Amino acid sequence: MTDNTTKPVSVYAEANPNPESMKFVLNSTLLGEGGSVDYPSVEDAAESPFAQELFNFDYVSRVFIASNFVTVTKNSPIQWAQLIPELRTFIKSYVEAGGPIFLGTPTTTTAATASAEVSADLSAEDADISQKVIDLLENYVRPAVEQDGGNITFRSYKDGVVTVNLQGSCSGCPSATVTLKAGIENLLKRMVPEVQEVVAEGVTL
Incomplete structure (x- = not known):
């Protein structure tokens, strides 16, 4: 007998490094x-x-949706408790x-889309390095x-510099730059010797 309930x-x-x-x-x-999808403002969330609805709470400033969770960023001094x-x-x-999460199929960010965005005018060597970085x-x-x-997406590789985009809780997180430099940059340098630096769009180091 099938349970239709x-x-x-x-x-x-669940707390994360971004307070x-x-x-x-x-x-x-x-x-x-x-x-995953990242909405930095209500205007960006037209498809969801x-x-x-989350942006209707006046303290919500960013919404990030992934497989089984949503990360909400606030712009209020009110405590999370x-x-x-x-x-x-x-x-x-x-x-x-049963409220709709999305209207139609959302524009998600995946490794496949990152691979597709690798610039066609890159040299064969740079394209190969870009793909290695995406895989890592x-x-x-x-x-x-x-x-x-949160999420991290590949943006570009040029002259030894990898540019990424930080989304969700990682965007604006005080510890994000430390993670970026001490963790991600070290990993990529070790695994892909051609990488000299990792930078994030919109993040001031």
Whole structure:
């Protein structure tokens, strides 16, 4: 006999290195495996009714959605202890009611899209280095960053410099630059000798 009852949605909050963001983990899927979407503003969230609803809370400044979690960044001095119950209740109720997460198929960021964006005018050597960097970011760096409620995407490689984009909790995180230099840059330098430096778009070191 098939059980047609809907599984209750559970949501728990999980802190991450960015004190201004909080990761809300669900026991249900919000987005297909391997992809994520980052909305720095409500204008960017036109494809996601769920994210737009979150932006209706006046303290929400950024929404990042991945497979089974949503990371919310706040722009308010109010402590998370006061905000978590309200957000958790909203997320649970919205998902349980079957509210739409996206309108159609969202524009996600994956390793495949990063590979496709490797500039066609790169030399064969630089294109090969770019692909090595993408593979390392996807297999070694991204899983760890996602655990902290964020994402890292490859942007470009040129003259020994890798440019990445930090999303979700990683965007604006005080410890992101340390992670970028001490962790990611060291890894890429060790694995791909041609890499001399890693920089992040919009992050001041």
